[in-house]
Amino acid sequence: MMELFSLKGKTAIVTGACGLLGKHHCYALAEAGAKVIAADVDEVASKKVVQELGEGHMGVGLDVSSDLSVMEAKESILERYGKIDVLVNNAAINDMFENPNAALELSKFENYPISLWKKSLDVNVTGVFLCSQIFGKVMAEAKQGSIINIASTYGVTAPDQKLYQNEKGEQTFYKSASYPTTKGAVISFTRFLAAYWGDKGVRVNALSPGGVENGQQEFFKSNYAGRTPLGRMAQPTDYKGAIVFLASDASNYMTGGNLVVDGGWTII
Numbered sequence: 674m675m676e677l678f679s680l681k682g683k684t685a686i687v688t689g690a691c692g693l694l695g696k697h698h699c700y701a702l703a704e705a706g707a708k709v710i711a712a713d714v715d716e717v718a719s720k721k722v723v724q725e726l727g728e729g730h731m732g733v734g735l736d737v738s739s740d741l742s743v744m745e746a747k748e749s750i751l752e753r754y755g756k757i758d759v760l761v762n763n764a765a766i767n768d769m770f771e772n773p774n775a776a777l778e779l780s781k782f783e784n785y786p787i788s789l790w791k792k793s794l795d796v797n798v799t800g801v802f803l804c805s806q807i808f809g810k811v812m813a814e815a816k817q818g819s820i821i822n823i824a825s826t827y828g829v830t831a832p833d834q835k836l837y838q839n840e841k842g843e844q845t846f847y848k849s850a851s852y853p854t855t856k857g858a859v860i861s862f863t864r865f866l867a868a869y870w871g872d873k874g875v876r877v878n879a880l881s882p883g884g885v886e887n888g889q890q891e892f893f894k895s896n897y898a899g900r901t902p903l904g905r906m907a908q909p910t911d912y913k914g915a916i917v918f919l920a921s922d923a924s925n926y927m928t929g930g931n932l933v934v935d936g937g938w939t940i941i
């Protein structure tokens with residue numbers, strides 16, 4: 674039975690490999706036996722992640738929103754490993770405001786900057802498209818592979834803006850339209866590609882994680898936990914099993930799905 678989950682002899686690319694979750698996706702895939710290619714716009718950090726993984730893995734600098742950059746990465750990956758078995762489209766950007774004091778006003782839908790909207794579409798949607806096209810073509814030609822697109826609970830349900838209200842009931846921030854829009858697109862794109870490449874043996878699934886604890890303010894963590902059936906935010910390690918499941922033969926008959934791992938967030 675456990676053989677089904679083995680990734681021995683497989684190569685797996687993780688984009689956005691140096692972030693909070695990307696690192697754990699890399700650890701999970703390596704622990705299951707894969708050779709991991711940690712790909713991130715931060716090349717130096719990608720090499721560090723690889724050092725933590727041990728021998729046989731590879732760090733590459735890669736901007737998912739640039740076709741040239743993805744093509745270059747593909748060449749160096751194929752030169753070293755000769756094949757691609759798994760692609761985790763994990764890189765994404767979330768709302769960030771240079772000046773935190775301006776965040777409340779700028780995060781309102783009425784004021785949200787078009788530049789941030791375009792940047793989110795570029796990285797979160799076009800990035801998934803480009804990596805799937807360029808790396809996935811190698812899989813389709815080999816008639817095998819698994820693509821995992823990291824979406825979000827916010828691609829399934831609308832953001833609950835009450836989460837961002839502090840103990841005094843003051844709204845501190847609004848989750849913008851761009852993040853849920855891009856994550857909804859990722860789920861839709863997943864269905865498109867799963868249907869398109871079904872006959873090529875390339876499986877394409879989405880994984881929708883819930884919110885991960887990462888030094889947020891106490892009021893936010895408490896609001897989040899209170900609205901979640903399992904009563905807590907996720908830990909970054911909570912998705913390791915789901916990643917290996919989707920990457921491996923354990924999910925052999927699954928394509929076009931959206932595996933929601935969210936402590937029950939989306940059921941209420």
Ligand SMILES: NC(=O)c1ccc[n+]([C@@H]2O[C@H](COP(=O)([O-])OP(=O)(O)OC[C@H]3O[C@@H](n4cnc5c(N)ncnc54)[C@H](O)[C@@H]3O)[C@@H](O)[C@H]2O)c1
Nearest residue numbers: 689691692693694714736737763764765825882883884885
């Ligand atoms: N953290 C959460 O609570 C949470 C919840 C649900 C879904 N997700 C999703 O999980 C994924 C990972 O989230 P995270 O919290 O680890 O994010 P993060 O911000 O910690 O990491 C993102 C990584 O992507 C890299 N990156 C950004 N732009 C890039 C580009 N153009 N090309 C290549 N790499 C780029 C960054 O350098 C960074 O290492 C994202 O798709 C995110 O939307 C996260």
